[in-house]
Amino acid sequence: MRNKVIKAIFPVAGLGTRFLPATKSIPKEIMSLVDKPLIQYAIDEARAAGIKEFIFVTSRGKGALEDYFDSAPQLEATLRRKGNTELLQTLKQTTMESGEIAYLRQRDALGLGHAVWCARRLIANEPFAVILPDDVIAAEKPCLQQMIEAYAETGGNMVAAMEVPQSDACKYGLLDVKEDLGRLVSVKGMVEKPDPKDAPSNLAVIGRYILTPNILRNLNKKMVGAGGEIQLTDAIATEIEASDNVYGYRFEGTRFDCGSKGGFLKATVAFGLEREDLRDEFSEYLHDLVGAGKAAQ
Numbered sequence: 001m002r003n004k005v006i007k008a009i010f011p012v013a014g015l016g017t018r019f020l021p022a023t024k025s026i027p028k029e030i031m032s033l034v035d036k037p038l039i040q041y042a043i044d045e046a047r048a049a050g051i052k053e054f055i056f057v058t059s060r061g062k063g064a065l066e067d068y069f070d071s072a073p074q075l076e077a078t079l080r081r082k083g084n085t086e087l088l089q090t091l092k093q094t095t096m097e098s099g100e101i102a103y104l105r106q107r108d109a110l111g112l113g114h115a116v117w118c119a120r121r122l123i124a125n126e127p128f129a130v131i132l133p134d135d136v137i138a139a140e141k142p143c144l145q146q147m148i149e150a151y152a153e154t155g156g157n158m159v160a161a162m163e164v165p166q167s168d169a170c171k172y173g174l175l176d177v178k179e180d181l182g183r184l185v186s187v188k189g190m191v192e193k194p195d196p197k198d199a200p201s202n203l204a205v206i207g208r209y210i211l212t213p214n215i216l217r218n219l220n221k222k223m224v225g226a227g228g229e230i231q232l233t234d235a236i237a238t239e240i241e242a243s244d245n246v247y248g249y250r251f252e253g254t255r256f257d258c259g260s261k262g263g264f265l266k267a268t269v270a271f272g273l274e275r276e277d278l279r280d281e282f283s284e285y286l287h288d289l290v291g292a293g294k295a296a297q
């Protein structure tokens with residue numbers, strides 16, 4: 001029987017320079033859409049997909065992430081005294097059982113592939129997921145869960161995939177499709193941030209992966225790729241040559257690139273409008289704003 005995927009790696013070592021000065025003293029992953037940090041969206045999605053072990057690859061200055069998942073005795077005592085059960089429940093979802101979460105440091109910023117490789121001893125010989133918290137995906141069924149269900153049929157390695165405009169394709173890992181089966185595609189090549197003329201397609205890798213331990217072995221080779229970094233995409237591409245079992249999965253849902261300011265703003269608007277307690281006031285405001293903009297033209 002196929003091994004269940006219960007471990008997930010969260011690469012969170014990046015400096016978040018695109019969000020300076022905010023990220024001078026807080027990790028980017030703590031930045032919030034409405035009132036929920038990016039990292040909490042990633043954790044909720046992982047839990048829904050059956051993940052039980054959470055591995056954070058961090059770096060200097062990311063201490064706030066560890067505090068975030070810890071219990072907060074003083075805060076909890078105050079809320080209890082005030083009888084605020086709703087907020088207590090919200091806080092409960094942020095804490096992790098002892099031993100459920102592990103933090104390890106990526107000492108040198110050598111790229112996403114290197115960050116994933118840093119977790120090799122904790123993964124050992126099991127399939128594992130990787131979630132990039134910058135990619136927030138709003139979906140009825142959480143994206144990783146959709147992939148786990150598809151993976152139950154295919155096994156192998158699977159990456160989330162989405163068509164992107166041709167002009168943006170060079171910002172992503174891109175798939176060279178062998179066979180297009182609709183939601184699922186089998187992949188014959190992958191290339192990280194290629195020159196537009198070398199792009200095999202505009203089907204891009206989005207930050208959700210289900211991978212075999214072989215990928216970690218490929219990363220052992222420390223192959224340097226696009227941008228002078230050790231790329232996860234290259235390690236997966238190597239696996240295609242060896243075992244021919246890499247799939248792309250066109251997930252159902254809306255992806256927000258919260259690693260960019262524009263994407264973060266769009267996500268804030270979308271998630272704000274989803275909230276029952278904010279919807280009326282917020283949509284009225286947006287409506288007036290757009291109306292005023294049109295009138296001024």
Ligand code: G1P
Pocket residue numbers: 112132135171172173174192204205206207232233259
């Ligand atoms: C990373 C991956 C890339 C993928 C992208 C999705 O790039 O290296 O293959 O397409 O995430 O968000 P980054 O955005 O970290 O440069």
